[in-house]
Amino acid sequence: MAEHPTHETAHAGAHASKGTYWLIALVLGILTLLEVAVFYVPLLHSVIVPILLVLSSAKFALVAMFFMHLKFDKPILTTLFAGGLVVATAIILSMMLLFGTIGPGAHM
Amino acid sequence: MSAHATAAHPPLYAGGLRSWLTTVDHKRIGVLYGVSALFYFVVGGVEALIIRLQLASPTADVVGADTFNQLFTMHGTTMVFLVLMPLSAALFNYMIPLMIGARDVAFPRLNAFSFWTFFFGSVLLNLSFFVGDPPDAGWFGYANLTSKQYNPGMGIDFWLLSVQIMGIASIASAVNFTVTILNMRAPGMSLMRVPLFVWMALVVQVLMLLAFPPITVAFIFLMFDRFFGTHFYIPSAGGTPILWQHLFWIFGHPEVYILILPSFGVVSEVLPTFARKPLFGAPFMIFSGILIGFLGFGVWSHHMFTTGLGAVADTAFSLATMLIAIPTGVKIFNWIATLWGGHIRFRTPLYFAVGMVGLFIIGGLSGIMHASPPVDIQQHDSYFVVAHLHYVFFGGTVFGLFAGIYYWWPKVTGRMIGEGLGKLHFWLMVVGMNLTFFPMHFLGLDGMPRRIYTYATDLGWERWNMIATVGAFLIAVSVLVFFVNAARSLASKTQAPADPWDAATLEWTVSSPPPEYNFAVVPTVNSARPFWLHKYGPTRDISTRTKAQGTPAQPDNPPTRIDLPSPSSWPILAALGLALLGGGALVGLWMVLFGAAVLVFCVYRWAFQPLERTGHPTFGPAPSGGSS
């Protein structure tokens, strides 16, 4: 895969091949399996949150980059999406802090 | 071009009621927004006058406590959602495509849908007067004032459903204009050549996109609490009313910038035009606007210092709030620097723009005071806050928007508007505004709380309250002067020139009012001030040069065939379906389902209706081939 499409090639239906799509779907399936597996392994319960966050972020990124073609499309679209995503994530984290779900006052 | 082609250019506003209901032309939709907003400006103003009459003297009995609550709720909701936002939308709609050299917005029918959805939502809100049960919980509707237990009537339902519907209109419009500004610019108009007004509009669209979903969610929770018996905001079941405050102000603070940035944009166009100088530090103005918008999402809890968020949260939100003073200060300094050394022409738009800068500074300074939690806790819920927000919204937004109205009036109407009455309007409004709102600082510091419908004689509040009421009526007189001026202008027969102010941006290159297709030839842009470049050549100080050429930049008639989007009934009908769906919640399930069916049907007809006029005469010389 080219890292960044040039301006000339960016438009004309630039996206991955069918084989890549199947491969991505396979990886997504495996990641989901791993997530569920982590959930059922008692040994991992102390680190379950970071593991799950990493795994689901990976799934999120794969779908956005390949299925939604962000990797091959104009950067402006990634910018627009990232804008909403960053503000939304910041709001979620702030609310969790303010409500004591995470942070110093958690689990009271 | 042959003279024959000119005949194919119909007047912009020709056509009966039907043509207005089905129009998808951004200029006509802009007029619809403007007329609606000015109408509601009068409605909200009358509500304010009744409030001021009640408060003019102690223990007055003009209206009762319940009516008073309804009046301040409707006044706030009306001014925010039915006046300031649509008035900004009017200027956005009319001017953005013209200023970026486009023939229309990216999605003309979605634009019509946005207007009609807003319009039906506004009607639904005011229907509450006719069923005798207007909302009464304040424009911010703090939870448990809105709970079914304490507020069983229909007023809150009217309020939440109508604002919800208008929120959908705002999001649809924001999607449309974000794409329009990013993607429909004329060749050569790089982002740094985009006029400041359009830049501020872009920031506003992004704020609407990101700020309206949280309030939508807050309303969904309130709706579920009231209609389905959930406990989102009910402490007895573990919920908290503070959740509403968070979601509301995550929307509400960006909303403040949604209301003020359009005015910043107008002032940034008007000052350079009448100072005959380029805007001082335009890139800084752009980045300051972006920064204000971005920081606007990180300060919402400064509205909630009295809820006891804890020292860490208070400190963080306090610091973020103070940071906003920096980009705002940059803007004010740059406006002043734009005027500095300019060859100023004292016309009405300039009066309002300069008035905006001065009055906004007062509101901005009292805003910085509120950034400090101890000060804020002292002033919270007092008339000091009422003074602050009116200096921002009235001194800032209303003055800025009036600057825009006077500035673009000749472009929109094709008529000049009276300078004498315009300046009278300005002076009456400045005096009235300061008489009304400045004493509220004193009243607030003296302990007068907001939202009380009367007060005792021995508190010493009579004098300032009476002065505020006199000021409010002076504002009313000034608005009357504006309407007289407007009527005289519309009745006059003199055609306004295309470029009455000798301005720098593209909208002045076309006739007043513009032809339906805007630009006969889509311009190619080589400068942030393309029309000055065209008229004067590459010079920074236009006051020292004479005009290189006086010819308009646009030919009288289009050299090529132009396809325009055709009028459509489906946007207005879809909006009606949406309003029936929402308003139906007050009537019964059958109406909700009926509205949903209408909405779905219209959306399908809309989706499969071709956008462009086919088999319809287009402008310009008849094409040699068939129709497209």
Add this chain to the structure above:
Amino acid sequence: MDAHATTFGVPSRKMAMWVFIASECMFFGSLIATYLSYEGKSLVGPTPREILNIPLTSVSTFVLLMSSLAMVLALEAVQTGNRRGARMWLGAVVVLGGLFLAGQVYEFREFYHEGLTLQQNLFGATFFVLTGFHGAHVTVGVIWMVTLLVMSLRGQLGPERSLDVEVAGLYWHFVDVVWIVIFTVVYLIQ
């Protein structure tokens, strides 16, 4: 609408869908923020730990992920003028989306019988509203896909209309990534 006439060289409808998706991030973000802020604050049961059915939801998560695969393959088929492929994969999206919704209906019914209602506690309210609005988005997506399928069956979905499918696909994938987040945050991290 022509990509070549636009400033960024991106079709305006595609950009509009991304702008809308950015807005939707805030919609679901607010719902998720509320769910997490109220987590563990219910005064009575049932709690998530007692009631959430991980095996069932894992399967429906997998179903939704595979619908995204079908979606990109449908787009690929439309773009290359492969009408049979377009019908097959669009049909697959509809079936998989429908299966996901059926799973959700089953799940909601089960929960209801076990005593978790909208009114029972904060968990019920925040859970049903969050997952319910996601389900509503999937429903809109399924209706959209059925529309495209009918267009394809009528021969109206040639390569010249591939943008229609691409924009619908962006919506569909976004609904999928929202579920990726919900599955992790609501179901697996309890």
